[in-house]
Amino acid sequence: MAQGATLSLEQGWELAKLWYKDRLRGDWQRPNLEEAQILLASLGLSGRFWDLAGGS
Amino acid sequence: MLQNEELELDQTVRLHVYGHFLTEEEPPTLRQIASALEVSSDLIAQALERLARARSLVLRPGTTEILMAMPLSADPTPFEVSAGGHTWWANCAWDALGVPAMLNCDARISAPCADCGEPLAVRVVNGEVQGQGELIHFTVPAAHWWDDITYT
Numbered sequence: 001m002a003q004g005a006t007l008s009l010e011q012g013w014e015l016a017k018l019w020y021k022d023r024l025r026g027d028w029q030r031p032n033l034e035e036a037q038i039l040l041a042s043l044g045l046s047g048r049f050w051d052l053a054g055g056s
Numbered sequence: 057m058l059q060n061e062e063l064e065l066d067q068t069v070r071l072h073v074y075g076h077f078l079t080e081e082e083p084p085t086l087r088q089i090a091s092a093l094e095v096s097s098d099l100i101a102q103a104l105e106r107l108a109r110a111r112s113l114v115l116r117p118g119t120t121e122i123l124m125a126m127p128l129s130a131d132p133t134p135f136e137v138s139a140g141g142h143t144w145w146a147n148c149a150w151d152a153l154g155v156p157a158m159l160n161c162d163a164r165i166s167a168p169c170a171d172c173g174e175p176l177a178v179r180v181v182n183g184e185v186q187g188q189g190e191l192i193h194f195t196v197p198a199a200h201w202w203d204d205i206t207y208t
Contacts, residue, residue, distance in 0.1 A: 004193055005193070009189070012153050013157070023127075023154075026067055
């Protein structure tokens with residue numbers, strides 16, 4: 001399989017919930033870079049691959 | 057138009073896009089949005105462009121046609137999501153799970169295995185995901201997701 005990162009189905013579901021649960025709220029705004037990085041880190045997604053600012 | 061009015065219009069347009077996409081299983085056109093909201097096409101086009109710049113929607117390049125209202129895709133993809141009598145295409149495996157996450161509902165996800173091509177069936181039932189040990193593979197590092205979001 002190609003290089004990259006792999007999540008279990010359960011991790012993917014947790015990520016999907018965090019990312020999309022508020023999408024239909026009227027006041028939803030896309031998280032900024034810092035907020036998005038915190039969100040990823042809350043699921044243990046850290047390191048160069050998950051660095052939104054360009055660590056890889 | 058004042059900045060607050062633009063923000064308000066953008067939020068109204070964004071929610072209308074999602075509402076239409078969810079019920080009609082395809083995104084609305086510029087003309088449909090303008091007609092439904094009784095706002096000029098010029099102002100709707102500007103709102104769509106602002107939403108695209110903010111990465112809240114993805115437009116087809118050089119147009120005001122909606123390609124993605126994440127997690128939903130206007131174009132067919134391998135990731136089909138069914139819920140509540142509707143079926144949509146999602147942009148990727150993550151987005152396929154994003155549909156029931158966004159709607160807070162049960163759903164059935166059909167997708168081919170990226171490794172062997174065999175069909176996979178994943179369900180979300182009562183807030184829990186059910187599968188057979190499937191893995192979700194990300195090939196593009198996070199910093200480059202938006203370099204080519206369609207590929208990502």
